[in-house]
Amino acid sequence: MTVLLALLVAPSGASAITAVPRSGGSSNADSIAELYKIILAISVVIFLAVEGFLIRALLKYRASNGAVAQETSVTPRSEIGWAIGATVLVAVLAALTFIKLPSIADTPAGKTITVNVTGRQYIWRFTYGNTLTSPFTYTQMVVPSDTVVVLKIQSTDVIHSWWIPALGGKTDAIPGNTTSTWFKAPTPKSPEGDLYNGQSAQLGGRQFANMLASVRVLTPAAYAVWLAKQTAELKAANKQSFDTRKKLTQDGQIPNLSPAP
Amino acid sequence: MSATSQTGNNGLPEIVTSTVAPKTARQRWISAFTTTDHKRIGRLFIGTAFGFFIVGGTEAVLLRLQLGVANNSLITPDHYNQLFTMHGTTMMFLFLTPMVIGLANYILPLQLGARRTAFPRIGALAYWLFLAGGIALYATLLFTPPEAGWTSYPPLSSAEFSPSAGQDHWIYLFLLTGLSALLSSINFIATSITMRAPGMSWSRVPVFAWTILAYAGLTIVALPVAAGAASMLLFDRNFGTSFFDPTAGGSPLLWQDLFWFFGQPQSYMALLPAFGIVTEVLAVFAGKASGTQKAITRSVLLIAGLSLLTWGSRMFTTGGSNTLNGIFMITTLLVFVPTVSIIFSWLSMLNKGAIVTSSPFLYAAGFVSVFVFGTLTGLFLAIFPVDWQLDDTAFVTAQFHYTVAAGAIFGLLAALHYWYPKLSGRLVSESLAKVAFWLIFAGFNITFLVQYSLGLDGMPARIYEYSTTSGWGAESLISTVGSVLLSIGILIAAVNFIRSYTNGALAGPDPWTGNTLEWFTPSPPPEHNFDVVPTVHSVEPMRDIRAEIARSSTGV
Ligand code: HEM
Numbered sequence: 001m002t003v004l005l006a007l008l009v010a011p012s013g014a015s016a017i018t019a020v021p022r023s024g025g026s027s028n029a030d031s032i033a034e035l036y037k038i039i040l041a042i043s044v045v046i047f048l049a050v051e052g053f054l055i056r057a058l059l060k061y062r063a064s065n066g067a068v069a070q071e072t073s074v075t076p077r078s079e080i081g082w083a084i085g086a087t088v089l090v091a092v093l094a095a096l097t098f099i100k101l102p103s104i105a106d107t108p109a110g111k112t113i114t115v116n117v118t119g120r121q122y123i124w125r126f127t128y129g130n131t132l133t134s135p136f137t138y139t140q141m142v143v144p145s146d147t148v149v150v151l152k153i154q155s156t157d158v159i160h161s162w163w164i165p166a167l168g169g170k171t172d173a174i175p176g177n178t179t180s181t182w183f184k185a186p187t188p189k190s191p192e193g194d195l196y197n198g199q200s201a202q203l204g205g206r207q208f209a210n211m212l213a214s215v216r217v218l219t220p221a222a223y224a225v226w227l228a229k230q231t232a233e234l235k236a237a238n239k240q241s242f243d244t245r246k247k248l249t250q251d252g253q254i255p256n257l258s259p260a261p
Numbered sequence: 262m263s264a265t266s267q268t269g270n271n272g273l274p275e276i277v278t279s280t281v282a283p284k285t286a287r288q289r290w291i292s293a294f295t296t297t298d299h300k301r302i303g304r305l306f307i308g309t310a311f312g313f314f315i316v317g318g319t320e321a322v323l324l325r326l327q328l329g330v331a332n333n334s335l336i337t338p339d340h341y342n343q344l345f346t347m348h349g350t351t352m353m354f355l356f357l358t359p360m361v362i363g364l365a366n367y368i369l370p371l372q373l374g375a376r377r378t379a380f381p382r383i384g385a386l387a388y389w390l391f392l393a394g395g396i397a398l399y400a401t402l403l404f405t406p407p408e409a410g411w412t413s414y415p416p417l418s419s420a421e422f423s424p425s426a427g428q429d430h431w432i433y434l435f436l437l438t439g440l441s442a443l444l445s446s447i448n449f450i451a452t453s454i455t456m457r458a459p460g461m462s463w464s465r466v467p468v469f470a471w472t473i474l475a476y477a478g479l480t481i482v483a484l485p486v487a488a489g490a491a492s493m494l495l496f497d498r499n500f501g502t503s504f505f506d507p508t509a510g511g512s513p514l515l516w517q518d519l520f521w522f523f524g525q526p527q528s529y530m531a532l533l534p535a536f537g538i539v540t541e542v543l544a545v546f547a548g549k550a551s552g553t554q555k556a557i558t559r560s561v562l563l564i565a566g567l568s569l570l571t572w573g574s575r576m577f578t579t580g581g582s583n584t585l586n587g588i589f590m591i592t593t594l595l596v597f598v599p600t601v602s603i604i605f606s607w608l609s610m611l612n613k614g615a616i617v618t619s620s621p622f623l624y625a626a627g628f629v630s631v632f633v634f635g636t637l638t639g640l641f642l643a644i645f646p647v648d649w650q651l652d653d654t655a656f657v658t659a660q661f662h663y664t665v666a667a668g669a670i671f672g673l674l675a676a677l678h679y680w681y682p683k684l685s686g687r688l689v690s691e692s693l694a695k696v697a698f699w700l701i702f703a704g705f706n707i708t709f710l711v712q713y714s715l716g717l718d719g720m721p722a723r724i725y726e727y728s729t730t731s732g733w734g735a736e737s738l739i740s741t742v743g744s745v746l747l748s749i750g751i752l753i754a755a756v757n758f759i760r761s762y763t764n765g766a767l768a769g770p771d772p773w774t775g776n777t778l779e780w781f782t783p784s785p786p787p788e789h790n791f792d793v794v795p796t797v798h799s800v801e802p803m804r805d806i807r808a809e810i811a812r813s814s815t816g817v
Binding site: 017035053062064067069071086094101105153168179180197202206 | 645727
């Protein structure tokens, strides 16, 4: 036991017990964490009361201590009482959920960009735009801070699940469907930007454990620079490949030529 | 009183059996395969299911050994996926359900005062179907076991992404064990309707029998839906249909709807009999009659009904409308209401009792204490925005094991310790049973408590490795140590059962002063169960019988 406890508090990168989901990268994650904490508070109270009562009864009413059983029967009154109590509790929880829901589910107004997220065994692809020549990255998404980033999530093979814990909940990537979620990250502290890590949460096959994802948040200005550079590089690469193909076609080495980018 | 007409001689039962010629060895062998005696079928189910429990537990320990340290290479990724698929499938379909069916086969007719089940041959067929399902699944060890998880989501489970026949065998297992459960359920319901002892009105049916009825009813409603889905998957894989293939107009989400329509109640189906067992054990070992029984029965039936409306709570992350999510949140939260009623009934049963902490009681009380935790943490998963953070993580693994697996481990071990004297005629070693219990209790909590934390810290379920930078190493190691303790405890319990079978002290018909009719029979009961079926006057007939005997022997 002591070894276990020592392990728990051991330093060297080992985390202590976590009791709340991650948050801090986006307001929807923060709202979820707040809702979580309310349920946590309620359940801790119930837990202590019930387990306390249980342990007390187990210790106190032992036949070996000469306890004599007194018949109990659950009266309709206590049954109805419990039912009302529990119903009120779940009604409160449901109400709180619906109160918090808009701050979690509704995409806020304001400056917005859309990133297309495509999951496939075992890598995430991010496309910044809707054309064939839009810039794209794999594994790491780059976004501007203080901007609503809407994600359109798809899969080309099996079901995956998009999840960066500090940026909010999961959204499944389902072949044949497009699902959507959003986040809005705060201004990064350093010029390289803030990094948020996550990974696919839905079993997608053998290397599912390594379907990692991260989001790098840059200031809007740095993001604009980054995007312009990506666009230019992609354009240059496309041009180069077009020129090469053109040359090969003229030399008669390959028959077809796709239209110029 | 009318009982005197059936129990002559001062209220004591008459012995009316004659001697039976002993069977030859050959006859015994043949009868092992052809038996239609519900008790022998029950024992076959219980023994085989316990064997699968050990196999599934071994698989779980292998999983935990792989996850004990970061970047471990003990088990390859494909084997890891096969192991958790086999573990989940084995525990759900080859341990939990058949153990419940086995106990019900054995105990239900005895509790009802019946001499056999309504359809003895169907009861026997159910066993052989279950065994065939187990063989179909484990035959895949010879080639490639299934690796798409116990939920087998397409497209991952489709022919394109799981080409091996292992996935087909998973479907065979599902259909064979499903048919076994369906036939058993029909048998239980028919037996309960038609074969109850004289005087046993519905309000005098014991709570365990009620929970079996709830289980059976749910099985009949929900299982065919998933069996249909499994057949569709088989057709998709082998005959070119495309029910679940999005590239040909099919829908992968259709599978999730159909599977969880069964799979979510399945968790409750397995828990309800555990509720029944725990209720009876707590009552007997707290020296109480079943004054709380009606409340618990009502709640059990309510849970059974509500559970059919909760399947969407497993699909909160699929991007469905939040109106629908909200509806499923409310139905799932409503299950909390009767659950609270059950937990409070148990507490009031223990309150002011005269508790004897024998092994069955320890397991039952252990179940209550972990189940409270599992229920409360289940609230988080019902609240759908919070589930968006927790779904598919180690948090869900933890919560699942704190409820369903706790029902399977603590609930069914309580049942096995409670009814062991009836099955074998002997008592287990109490000291060994206590050692086993405390190891299991400690090991269980150490294994699964930290999993909540891991899930909150971002660890998905079903990953075969994680990096050193993840920060999950310490808790994972704790969990692995816990699983070793847990499995040592289970092995000690198994050794105890095996040793006591020949070496245990003789139990006599009623070692625990039980409340229900199975304790009226000798241990183990003769083939026809009852020489005389007593007339039932209350929900705890053994109390009446004991009182009657006491009256007659004091000559009042
Ligand atoms: C004997 C003690 C047990 C241990 C140590 C154990 C351990 C585990 C572990 C570590 C996993 C997660 C694997 C992963 O996500 O990577 C798991 C999954 C699972 N366990 Fe258990 N378990 C035990 C008993 C049970 C029982 C009794 C049941 C059934 C009622 C059960 C049902 C499941 C299911 C359904 C899964 C999910 C499988 C999947 O992901 O497809 N387990 N178990």
